[in-house]
Amino acid sequence: MKLACIENIRRQKQHVERYKRQLARHRSGEDISLKSQKTFRKPKQEKHLKSFQVYKDVLFDEFLDKSKKLQKLTNQILKVLSQVWESPK
Structure with missing residues (x-):
């Protein structure tokens, strides 16, 4: 049970870090990666x-x-x- 909680916290931290990197790229005017562009609607x-x-x-x-x-x-x-x-x- 504790292991599952620790794993969930680790995933959430990774998600937050990924979001921060994307936000920094967006603010700097750099192109967002192709992987994240696929999620946007045409x-x-x-x-x-x-x-x-x-x-x-x-x-x-x-x-x-x-x-x-x-x-x-x-x-x-x-x-x-x-x-x-x-x-x-």
Whole structure:
């Protein structure tokens, strides 16, 4: 039990020392290490640009043509199904 308490205190001291070093680097204007940069969130603007690039590559004319074809096919299928259901067996 005492060993676990001593270990927890040691970890807390290490954490405080690491925080002090990062704070000193930040105040001096030095770049923060890559490890700590990974924890920061990326700006929302980059995320927006990525999604915009994906949507920019879609050809909307082809999509509309294919959707019209799908509408025609589904209408044909529905007509056939309604005829089958109406016919007596």
